[in-house]
Amino acid sequence: MKKSSKKLDKIGQLGPFFELDKRRQKAVILLFEDELTDEEIAKNVQRRRSTLDNWKNDDKFKAAQEQYKKLVVKKDFESKALRELVNLLNAKSEMVRLQTAITILKMSGMMSDNSTPELDKAKVRKANAEADIARWRADELTGKNKSDDSTVLVDDIGDVEDE
Template sequence: MAHKKIATLTTFYSLSKKQQKAIMLLFSGTFTQAKVAKEVGVHPTTLSHWKEWDDFRKAQDEYNHFMLHDITSEAIIAMRNLLHARSEMVRFNAAKDILDRSITGLEDAQRRKTVADAKIAESKLADLEDDKDDQMDALTDMLSKLAKNVPKDDQNDD
């Protein structure tokens, strides 16, 4: 389990202990940004700057994903149970939430597929360009060899 955790939290563990603690406190949702900064021992402006860094945001995403992964199945079961609630409004909201999330999941999958298709197309184009360059090099070599084999008398016949 520890190896899996480290593998999924590589960016998170590359940050300082203060930055890691800030991410954990931000995830909890119980503290204001000023309180998180005080708990970590930095100025609120420093925390704001951290939140703008790509690595900090990536580490937050890693940590959030890791923490939410374990409770997702429980949340799904709770939402499914709400589909049988007495209140029509609760049933409606549970059904709407489940459908909204499933559509978002499909859109994410479609977006990932489109990006993958684009990368494949770029790779194929690069391969074609490499082949074209290789063919031009081979043709140039062949012409160079032919030019060397032409008798000198034939070269001046223009």
């Protein structure tokens, strides 16, 4: 096993990779490293080649392979990629700087994939307006809006029939 593989075994994470027994975990690691044939991997984990083939077709084993790949990539490249993004915040191109800022915000969870600053502001305005309307309706039902002047809420977006 490579150095990075040994460190990942010790992190105590949850998920499909860590739910596998040690032989299957080792098979996942060896498959990821892509240095041995399937025959050699099977021998290395003391199983037949047909057993390894069965494992490779198992959904949990496939999920474990995906999780392991993400863990290795995250451990080995995430900080380097983030440093590069931070450097790109100073790029000459305004578009590169904008895309970089958006990527960093998405990575931090502060912005979703289908989000833009304008869309986020519009969503906040809509949520505030809906909250105001709901508060007004609740006050109307409880009688808190009683006064000589009455405000009528009109829905002018509804269906309009021809007269």
